[in-house]
Amino acid sequence: MPVKPTKVVVITGASAGVGRAVAHRFAQAGFSMGLIARDAGALEEVRDEVEKLGGTAIVLALDVADACSVFAAADRVAGIFGHIDVWVNDAMVTVFSPTWKMTPEEFRRVTEVTYLGFVHGTMAALRHMRPANRGSIIQIGSALSYRGIPLQSAYCGAKHAIRGFTDSLRAELIHERSRITLTMLQLPAVNTPQFDWARAHIARAPRPVAPVIEPETIAEAVFRAACKPAREYWIGLSTLKVILGNMLVPGLLDRYLAKVCVDGQQTDDPIGPDRADNLYEPVHSLHRTRGSFSAESASSATMSFGTLDRWVPYAATLLAGTLLGGLLVWRTKLSGPSAARLQQRRSNGLEAR
Secondary structure, eight states: OOOOOOOEEEEETTTSHHHHHHHHHHHHTTOEEEEEESOHHHHHHHHHHHHHTTOEEEEEEOOTTOHHHHHHHHHHHHHHHSOOOEEEEOOOOOEEBOGGGSOHHHHHHHIIIIIHHHHHHHHHHHHHHHHHTOOEEEEEOOGGGTSOOTTBHHHHHHHHHHHHHHHHHHHHHHHTTOOOEEEEEEOOEEOOTHHHHSEEOSSEEEOOOSSEEOHHHHHHHHHHHHHSOOSEEEESHHHHHHHHHHHHOHHHHHHHHHHHTTGGGEEEEEOOTTOOOOSSSOOGGGOSSSOSOGGGEESOOOEEEOOHHHHHHHHHHHHHHHHHHHHHHHHHHIIIIIHHHHHHHHHTTOOOO
16 A cells, blocks of 8 residues: 655744744644754754654754755755655844844844745745645744834844745746745744844843744644645734734834834843844754743734735725714814804804805
């Protein structure tokens, strides 16, 4: 009796956080996988976890900013397992800082990993998926790919770039009548180690903007997206609010985020002079799935199809209600003292003709 081929997934950023949780979830479904990140030791730990959960994995220690290394890794996965069914782009770095405190080199590094790393991974996946005319590419995005926030200009710029790149590629695949699916997941704040090891030029230690979701919840959403691809998935009610709010009242959101998101991204703890960061080199001691904020993190979240044609009617209704409310307020003001003065002038026969 022929053996059914094993499904194969490649995960970048697999050594910690969302990527590590994604590896666990696909392992539970019996997938074989290629694990990509910079820290070989951390990846070995993830491989052990994957095998205990029922999966099979190979370790591919590399920097996704290096395109040639990513392409070679894809070739190795396909050579060992025979094919690639799913590719998950997740690797990222960030810097918490006002723009004027960052260096051009820091901006470049965030862009090379967080944006170009996705481009390299996508191109590597396409090299193997296009000849077979099948496969699923999943981009781990963020609500911040629609709406930038203070202290994360480099990261937000990279996430915006990923969305633009993904939209362009999707249209190209449709034109080609390709059966390859391309899905972007827009995430809320997630409790990962990034807040413990990201470079920071701020007074206090970074933290996620509440509400916060556990990475295992995101991993479940990624697995669902692999099984049921869609253009986008929006994870969490906060993501929905941010994206639709930015569509309707971007200027108001500018002021709101300026007010709440500077302090809202910092704990009460000052940053010590010995804080290590992973911008250029991994911080091995902090590799784990969850970060430091489990006490406030939720283990579930809404998951909606993030297509604007689905949500525009709701947004339009909300906008119409807002405009109607403003009109009623304006009419009320008009019918107040000004109307009374006009009536008085009429009674005195002084109105202009």
